[in-house]
Amino acid sequence: MDNQILSIGGMTCAACAGRIERVVGKLPGVRRAAVNLASEKLFVEYDEASLPLTAIKEAVVKIGYEVLEKPPGGAVTIPVEGMTCAACAGRIEKALRRLDGVLEASVNLATEKAFVTYDPKRVRVSALRAAIEKLGYRAREVDQADAAEEDRRRKQREIRALWTRFVIAAVFSLPLLYIAMAPMITWVRLPFPASLAPMRFPLAYALAELILVVPVIVVGYRFYAVGFKALWQRSPNMDSLIAVGTSAAFLYSLYNMWRIPQGSYHAVDALYFETAGVIITLILLGKSLEAVSKGRTSEAIKKLMGLAPKTAVVLRDGVETEIPIDEVEIGDILLVRPGAKIPVDGTVREGHTAVDESMLTGESMPVDKQAGDEVYAATLNTNGVVQVMATRVGGDTALARIIKLVEDAQGSKAPIAQLADLVSGYFVPIVCAIALVSGVAWYIGTGDVSFSLTIFISVLVIACPCALGLATPTAIMVGTGKGAENGILIKGGEALETAHKVDTIVFDKTGTVTEGKPTVTDVLPAGALSKEALWRLTASAEQGSEHPLGQAIVYGARAEGLTLSPAERFTALIGRGVEAVIDGVAVLVGNAALMEERGVALSQAGSDRLAEEGKTPMYVACDGQLAGIVAVADVVKPSSRAAIESLHRMGIEVAMITGDNRRTAAAIARQIGIDRVLSEVLPQDKSSEIQKLQREGKRVAMVGDGINDAPALVQADIGIAIGSGTDVAMESADIVLMRSDLMDVPTAIRLSRRTIRNIKQNLFWAFGYNTVGIPVAAGVLYLLGGPLLSPIFAAAAMSLSSVSVLTNALRLKRFRADREEVSAA
């Protein structure tokens, strides 16, 4: 099975998306086809052995949509200096086209840029630049036209084209609307050309309207081309509604225009050219605003893509060479100066610096890096010069994987979207039927063709389901994008939707609630030794230990600046402790069992308190006498308590799962306010504990970081992996927190709740427009003595519905991770 993402052009509503899904989904070999209307992408999972990708593309094209191909080979934009006229641009184009491997070259004199598509295997960017420089111009640093840039340009072209069409349509529609409406407005004396007075010059009046409406129809030809094609293929979409509605208005007007020279001058009263023209203009306006808003929903991903540096300085035989980022290979040694971005993922080979990783993790404090430390593409080298060996390049870097993850999430569907999909699938045919029935019913009731036509057109136009199709994906795009901006990677719409229903969160203890590294918390001398002397002796004895607790004592002592003495006759006593001779003193460090074994008298008071607090007491004896206790504990992260309080305020029950004994676990739980403790749980039993909670009817989220958490992350309704965790945990999780800050857990839940609330609002408005709009357009209010909806107002309302849904989705961009809202579960 292979997965592909294809960019689709020409979709206008949920019905288009549904149609593509149906057609592609029916192809033999296709396992899954999902279309995201907002991102205009088709995600298809298919058997590449039985079905070539070209067959999928052909199927999409056959039903009237475009598959937008990336330019073949590479694409590059080279800023050129020194051009003075069009001839210069022409010369450069010719020179570039002559190069072997250049597929297309165009030079824009105004922007002073050369756009080149080329085969990277046959020609290098440096050769392109050299060719320009050879002509006497200066080719400046290259902008690599990556997929994001190409996508951005395509969207901009689309927006520009839509605006141009709208402007043309408006230029003709406004006078059309004026001459159509001015004679009807009797309470205001609007200036009106006498030569077009409909009662005196009906044919000239009709012809003027016809001449004004034709350009509008020409610029809106796409509605007809796609709409009628879809109708013909028995799969009508929004374009079909527009096409049928405006065509009915146009053809009926044309018929009445023909009647005028036959002597039916009053047929001038039954012209609806302005209805057709203004509907198309308003829909074009709506589509233009929609395109702009849609572009804004994917800003987060564009921001991420924009983080990637374009070039890297590679060291080859001691010589620094700047090369495009695409040309960096694994094993290359890269030089990164202060203020520069790390070009690819790698390991620091030489030097020492602090790296700002906030763009990836959201963590504002720079992280110290020295030889052997890993660094990540797009992070910022703040002070030192370092040499980095590339370990992951291209699509394998952490940034690229994050972008892929966010892209996939933005393209995914939430279960709540199924309702919209289901409705929109039947919507258009039902609307056509309602329009027809209403029109015929009113004709039977009134015998007035013009009136029934007005009803027919209004119903068709107001019922366009585009808002319905945009309701869910736009909110998911903005929500997941906003999450990514805050270091919260939500892997899909389903995760986003499930997260908002969570009522219980289970935290893994070690590494999640706690730092995951034991540290010395208490040093309690029992005899004449000072605190420092006791710690120094203990640490000296533990120097040879490989036990994490012993290492924590040594690490802590060194961090305190204590000078350790060499250990003589060191012996590790498995499961109990160590013994060694330090400066001539026999030192014994270990648990109570060891002390009892060696006959050392213990004082229980201190150790009991420490155990109550969840700490591990290590007894220290010097020459057979108790010298004191050194306590070690895995300390709670600073943000844990605040995070749990925040979750409580959200009405969520918090549990902690750990292999620690009940006493230690309870102590930690007390410290941070955890409601339920699942202690002494073996790693392999964590998922069954989650299951038990689920059997109680709870919606459970599991937060963990280790490999041993992976089964529990999968078992939970929502698995949340924290950033300091392993790749396995991240793979198993539904939500990945880039930082180790537990405050991101309530933030993720809040984001999920906000997004789902936004989706529900969008669906409400989208359904609301149609459920209210259709009866009004069908003349129900008119029947009861109320107003009749003009087709023009129907078109305005329809356009407004899409724009309002998009605007509402864009409100999510105001989500602030640091701003808590109190909401019920």
Next chain:
Amino acid sequence: MKKFLLCALCAVFLLLTACRALDVIGNDSVTSFAEVLDALPAAGAGNTWVLSAPDGAAAFIWSGDFSRTDVYDAWLELDAAPFAAAGLDPTRLPAGMAQGGRLVTGASLGAQAPAPEVSESPVLSYEQIVSQQRARIGHHTAMDHFGVDLGGGFMFEWARDMAANDKDIVFVLNPEPFRQAGADVSAIEGWTLAMVETMDEAGRPIEVEKLLKPFDIG
């Protein structure tokens, strides 16, 4: 885009200004007026034509020669007696309207002398009015009548299709001057006071009060 706009606007201009065939009401009014004259011939008096009502109480008079020295080039002449019987005080009418036993009102259509053949034909004389004073020619949709607007709310109308209309010609008066002059406009013998849908100067439909004298001549 500029070229596109320019071409479209040029097309509109050319079509609206150059194509006389578009004036279906003007052209059809000439045809139907000729049919009216066939049914009720006009009397010629020099270059002036008189279409009298069958009861002799009103006449529509027009000329294709606007260079004449007469006050009006197209006008209505009415028998003053029914108006006087309804209380009209002729001295209170606008100047020049009361002329002995007649009431006269009309429009001066300019000073242009027509081609010689125009004056010899009542239809060509009417066509001269259509070509020179097109704004005065209208179509009354509700009645399917063509009409010549004589100014001040006075009109002469005739049916587009006499066979399908029982009001083949209609003399239309504005009752206001008569009301102002003391006449009870609802009690003028031979005239009917009614609300009529017509159009304003911009061609917009309006409802006004009129005195009507219709005849079926077909």
